[in-house]
Amino acid sequence: MASPIKNVAAGDEQHLLFLFVPLKSGKSAAAAKEVEHLKSTIKAHANTVDPRAATGVHFFMIYHQADGQATPGIPVPGFQSMPGKDVLVVMSLYDNDFAPYISAFFAIQQVVDGLNGLLHMMDESGIPGLDPKDPSTAANIIKNGGVVKNASAFYCLLMRYNFADPTYPAGSSAPGKYVLGATFPGLTVGKILSNYPDAGDLWPFPPVTIDFQKSTAPKCGK
Amino acid sequence: MDDIQGLILRGYNYDFVKYIILTIPNPDAVAGARQFCADILPGSHADGLKITDATPWLNGKPRYCLNIGFTIYGLNLLIGEANCASLNNSSNQVFGSFSAGPVTDSEYVGDTGTSDPQYWWTRSGGWLSGAAPAPDGSDLHIQLTLYTRDPASREEYYGKLLAMIPKTKDGELCVKPVFIKNSDPVVVHGDPTYVHFNYKDSLSQPRIDTSPWNSVKIVTGDDRPKVPADRFIISTEATDYTADPFLKNGTFAAFRLLYQDVGAFEDFINQDPENVSPELMAAKMCGRWRDGTPLVVSPDKMDPSLKGFDYTNFNYHQRTFHQKGDMVNDDDGLRCPYAAHIRRANPRDDAKVTFNDDEAVKHRILRRASPYGRPYNEAERLEGLEIQRGLIGLFIGAVLDDQFRFIMHSWLEHGSFRAPDASPNSSGVDPIFGTQTDDTYGPDLQFAFAVKSAPPREPPAYYTAPNNLQRFVRTDGSLYVFMPGITGLKLISQGNISG
Numbered sequence: 001m002a003s004p005i006k007n008v009a010a011g012d013e014q015h016l017l018f019l020f021v022p023l024k025s026g027k028s029a030a031a032a033k034e035v036e037h038l039k040s041t042i043k044a045h046a047n048t049v050d051p052r053a054a055t056g057v058h059f060f061m062i063y064h065q066a067d068g069q070a071t072p073g074i075p076v077p078g079f080q081s082m083p084g085k086d087v088l089v090v091m092s093l094y095d096n097d098f099a100p101y102i103s104a105f106f107a108i109q110q111v112v113d114g115l116n117g118l119l120h121m122m123d124e125s126g127i128p129g130l131d132p133k134d135p136s137t138a139a140n141i142i143k144n145g146g147v148v149k150n151a152s153a154f155y156c157l158l159m160r161y162n163f164a165d166p167t168y169p170a171g172s173s174a175p176g177k178y179v180l181g182a183t184f185p186g187l188t189v190g191k192i193l194s195n196y197p198d199a200g201d202l203w204p205f206p207p208v209t210i211d212f213q214k215s216t217a218p219k220c221g222k
Numbered sequence: 223m224d225d226i227q228g229l230i231l232r233g234y235n236y237d238f239v240k241y242i243i244l245t246i247p248n249p250d251a252v253a254g255a256r257q258f259c260a261d262i263l264p265g266s267h268a269d270g271l272k273i274t275d276a277t278p279w280l281n282g283k284p285r286y287c288l289n290i291g292f293t294i295y296g297l298n299l300l301i302g303e304a305n306c307a308s309l310n311n312s313s314n315q316v317f318g319s320f321s322a323g324p325v326t327d328s329e330y331v332g333d334t335g336t337s338d339p340q341y342w343w344t345r346s347g348g349w350l351s352g353a354a355p356a357p358d359g360s361d362l363h364i365q366l367t368l369y370t371r372d373p374a375s376r377e378e379y380y381g382k383l384l385a386m387i388p389k390t391k392d393g394e395l396c397v398k399p400v401f402i403k404n405s406d407p408v409v410v411h412g413d414p415t416y417v418h419f420n421y422k423d424s425l426s427q428p429r430i431d432t433s434p435w436n437s438v439k440i441v442t443g444d445d446r447p448k449v450p451a452d453r454f455i456i457s458t459e460a461t462d463y464t465a466d467p468f469l470k471n472g473t474f475a476a477f478r479l480l481y482q483d484v485g486a487f488e489d490f491i492n493q494d495p496e497n498v499s500p501e502l503m504a505a506k507m508c509g510r511w512r513d514g515t516p517l518v519v520s521p522d523k524m525d526p527s528l529k530g531f532d533y534t535n536f537n538y539h540q541r542t543f544h545q546k547g548d549m550v551n552d553d554d555g556l557r558c559p560y561a562a563h564i565r566r567a568n569p570r571d572d573a574k575v576t577f578n579d580d581e582a583v584k585h586r587i588l589r590r591a592s593p594y595g596r597p598y599n600e601a602e603r604l605e606g607l608e609i610q611r612g613l614i615g616l617f618i619g620a621v622l623d624d625q626f627r628f629i630m631h632s633w634l635e636h637g638s639f640r641a642p643d644a645s646p647n648s649s650g651v652d653p654i655f656g657t658q659t660d661d662t663y664g665p666d667l668q669f670a671f672a673v674k675s676a677p678p679r680e681p682p683a684y685y686t687a688p689n690n691l692q693r694f695v696r697t698d699g700s701l702y703v704f705m706p707g708i709t710g711l712k713l714i715s716q717g718n719i720s721g
Contacts, residue, residue, distance in 0.1 A: 007665045009637030009648040011576060053641070054577075100577060100632065107579070133307070135314035144312060145464040152623050153314045190641040 008186035011096050013169035014058065016180055019090040019161050020079070024123040028064035028086035031121050034114055035062050035088075041110040043206040050205045053190035054104035056095025063089040085123045095188040098166035099155050106148050115154075116146040127160075136160065224264065225471045225707045226276040229289045229367070229590050230454055230618060231430060234274075236287065236369035237414050238376045239592050241477075241614050242383075243401040243701070244364040245351070246299050247394055252717075254388035254396025255364075256300060260715035261386050262288065264708055270386035271368075271379060275708055286379045287369040290711065291475060291616070291703030294321050296363030297714070305719045308466075315463035316456060319622045320474050324700035325359050331630040335659030337697035343401055346479055346594075346610045346698040351400040364397060365477050365703050367590070367616070376404065401699070403479065403614050405592040417593050418482045418611050419504070419654070419694075422514035425533040426568060428586035430454055445535040445542035447581045454588055456620045456707075463621055468719035471707025473618055476626045478591070479699030481612040484598035486656075487694045490669075494688055503687070506671045507653040509562030517558040519547035537571040554682050559671035560640050561649040566633045575640045576632065585633070587625045591615025612698070622702065637665055645670050646684050656694035667691055 023031050042051060063079070065071060065087050071078025081087035094101045105111050122138040124130055130137065136156035141147060147154040159166070164177075171182030193199045228234070246255045261268035264275050274287040298306050310321045319327065325339045333339065343355045355361060368383065370376040388396045407414035410422070417423045429446035430453075452460040456469045491503040498506075505511045511524040514533045519525065528546060535542045538558065541549035552558055553574075558565050560575075568582050569575040577585075595611025602609055619625025633639050634655060637648035647665030651657055657666045667690040672682035706714060713719055 007647075007663065009665065011636050011638035012648065096576070097632075103577075133311055135311045135318065140311060140314075144314065148462050149460075149464045150315050151462070152318050188641065194642050 005186050008169065008171075012186040012188050012191075014093055014095055014171070014182055014185065014188075015098070015101075015166050015169060016164035016178075017090065017092045017094060017098075017101075017162060017166075018164040019088070019158060020163065021088040021090065021118075021161050022082050022123050022127065023064075023086040023088055023121050025067045025084060025086055027121040027123075028066050028088060031086070031088045031118060032062065032064040034117050034121070038111055038114040041114065042108060045108050045110070049107050051104055051107060052205060053188075053193055054100075054107070056101060056104075056189045058093040058095075058189060060090070060092035062091075065089065082127075084126075088118075093170065095190070098159070099152075102155055102158065103151055106151070112146065112148055116142065119147070130160070223276040223278070225709055226455055227289050227472075227705050227707070228274040228276045228287060229369075229616070230473050230588065230705065231276045233424065233427065233590060234283075234287050234369045236283075236371060237407045238370045238373050239405040239615075240368040240370075240376050240380055241401075241403045241405065242366040242368065242380075242399055243362050244366065244397040245361050245400045246296065246363045246396065247398050248390075249299075250390050250392075251394065251396035252299050254390060256715045256717055257388045258386060258397050259290075259300070259711055262290070263712055263715065268386065271383050273708065273711065283371075285371065285375060288379075288383070289367045289705065291365045291477065291701075291705040292714065293359065293362055293365070293701050293703055294323055295360045297704065299363060300714050301717055301719055309468065309719065313464055313466045313469055315623065316465055316469065316474060316621055319627060320702045320704060323359055324476065324702050325357070327627065327702075328700075331627060332635045332655070332658055333697045333700060335661070336693060337658065339700070342697070342699040343479070346403070346481060346612070348401050348403040350402065351398075355400075359701065361400065362701055365701055373404075373406070403594050405594045405614060408593045408597050417613055418484050418595070418598060419487050419512075421504075421508055421510065421512045422533075424589060425510070425514050426564065427588060428453075428583075443531050443535070443544050445531065445544050447583055449583050449586050453584070453586060453620055453625070454618060460620075462624075466719065468710055468713060469704075469706075470710070472710050473620050473705050474622050475590075475616040475618040475703050475705055476622065477616050477699075477701040477703050478697065479612070479614050481610065481696040481698045483692070483694050483696065484611065485603050486692050488598075488600075490687070490689060490692065490694070498685065498687075506559055506562060507669065509558045509564035516564075517562070518549070518552050519545065521557040538565065538569070539571045539573075555645070555672045556674060556682055559649070560643055560645065561651075561653055561669065561671065563634075563652050563654040566639065566649075566652050567629055569633070569640075572640070574642065576638075577628075584624055585628050586619070587629060588618040589615065590618060612695070616703075616705075618705070637663075644681065644684075645672065646686060651691070653691055654694065656691045659693050 065079050065081055067081050067086050079089050119138040119142050124137050136153040141150045141153055144150050168176040170180045171185035246252060262271060262273050264272050271288050273290055309317045328339050343349050368379055370379055390396055408416040408418060410416040410420060415422055428449045429444060431448040431450050454473055456465045456472050458465050458467055458470050491500040505517055510516050513524045515525045515528055516536050518536050518538060532546050535544045538552045569578045571581055573579060591613050592615055594614050595609060617626050634652040637650050643649055647668040647670055650668055651666045653669045668686055669691050670684045670686040673685045675683040
């Protein structure tokens with residue numbers, strides 16, 4: 001008989017990623033296109049690599065915003081770019097530690113190429129506290145062979161722009177930098193795929209086209 | 223092969239070893255320290271000992287072997303901080319964690335609580351300096367390992383080595399021993415390859431692809447997957463790291479001084495003899511019976527007929543070509559628990575272990591370690607003695623992040639390193655190491671393993687040891703060292719990184 005989950009091992013924890021990646025001015029649309037390409041690349045390699053259990057991504061959101069623009073659709077500034085740069089905002093909820101989560105994407109060469117391409121679009125000039133000689137700058141990672149050959153430096157690059165705390169598990173009642181709820185602490189993507197009846201048939205990889213019924217928003221204002 | 227230090231490519235199998243840590247006492251001594259490095263180069267005309275390279279021994283074993291490694295603090299002095307910073311930038315994937323050092327890395331690899339760096343080096347005996355060790359390890363510069371056939375020649379060659387050390391104008395040794403530890407074999411039933419928990423050791427070293435020793439002796443019956451040489455010998459052509467030519471043919475290693483609490487370990491395996499015999503408990507913790515027999519090969523008893531590669535020719539899912547015993551797929555861990563030491567450190571073909579998509583090839587490490595201290599005797603507990611004993615040596619891998627650090631953090635210390643894992647504690651931590659003394663996460667305190675359920679077709683049940691795990695292996699010292707190629711050592715002796 002099952003009993004309530006009272007412990008969650010580090011490998012089963014869900015964590016938040018929330019990046020604000022500085023891009024060269026005018027590159028945000030190109031970066032978004034590159035991200036879309038990465039998404040389709042992962043799907044295209046579905047016959048050889050199903051990355052879902054290894055990456056453990058529950059959901060993700062990617063958004064790009066041009067230099068000096070306010071986030072559209074809301075009457076407050078929303079996301080902000082560093083003056084003179086565009087910004088790529090990336091949010092996800094993922095399982096396990098930060099480094100294994102990121103390195104799981106290295107299994108597909110085209111994804112690696114895409115990540116290296118994104119480095120070329122970054123602009124880290126004038127970032128406070130960042131020494132240009134730091135091996136984790138985008139420029140140095142490119143110079144020294146890209147993300148795979150500089151995996152640890154790449155993790156540090158991402159962490160530099162990660163608002164989220166990779167040690168703070170979703171669902172924890174302990175005080176953290178933010179409140180991050182979770183309905184099913186410890187339920188990893190891998191466990192869902194392993195244990196949900198017919199998971200492979202219900203959510204095949206690559207995913208089939210899904211017809212989403214129209215959702216509704218509340219009626220507000222005029 | 224004459225550019226690679228010999229111990230990287232093969233274990234020497236000498237029974238008497240001396241591990242030495244040297245300090246360069248002051249800036250005036252740096253020139254003499256470089257001279258010492260020049261004098262121990264193979265081919266040097268200086269009297270005394272020479273570094274052993276990887277040239278095959280066509281005329282039998284030499285009377286001694288000597289190998290050398292440098293800490294980041296040693297390299298800072300010998301080749302300069304600017305060169306080290308340059309290496310850290312150009313070769314960060316291999317140089318970065320070495321450069322950060324083991325003190326800052328202690329939490330990541332589990333050196334906390336009683337294993338905290340504040341306790342290192344003095345507790346085990348062997349600390350020679352009158353001053354306390356520097357908290358950041360900055361007074362530890364060079365690590366030497368001297369292998370000999372007997373205790374007398376160990377002291378003879380150590381004396382010769384000391385005699386080679388130049389002196390400053392003030393008469394001070396330019397490199398001073400600050401820590402030494404002798405290693406003598408633990409002999410069980412006439413076999414000198416045991417360690418203090420009474421396990422036969424060093425049975426499953428990785429098989430290096432294109433090792434020169436294979437050209438000397440044709441090896442047959444070895445089912446181990448070949449590990450690319452660039453996992454252990456730094457290459458400038460590797461696909462997953464960039465290396466400055468200075469690093470070529472060198473490697474990195476964690477030098478570890480590990481105290482073993484044999485009394486606590488014996489207490490643990492003897493806690494529930496009515497249900498689990500001490501030998502079975504020990505076997506389930508390790509994944510091998512104490513004579514080295516793998517549990518997946520022989521789950522119910524030791525198998526004295528095993529020899530040679532029989533100890534390492536096995537898998538958890540698909541039998542290897544030469545595997546002995548009645549192989550069954552051990553996907554449920556009924557034979558060898560997921561938590562067992564050898565299954566965590568080398569999960570072989572168990573692809574359900576996180577980040578094991580290549581039979582653990584990327585994460586293998588070479589162990590060049592041996593026991594120190596006299597064998598355990600129950601009487602010492604009655605007398606209230608605290609005898610220092612354990613394991614000391616080098617854990618070698620070109621990429622610390624993927625090898626030593628990865629195994630310690632992700633496979634030995636992390637629960638839920640495998641999916642699925644139905645054990646009640648997600649397999650907790652490595653039971654041979656035991657829990658850190660400051661580990662308050664409940665499941666880490668348990669040791670559980672799968673047992674057959676009453677209706678045999680049901681999923682396995684689990685036995686959980688009644689008593690909590692303790693810290694059985696305590697870290698008493700740690701260095702990250704760069705073991706240069708012979709060309710690299712020559713450059714170090716010249717104070718530079720390029721010729």
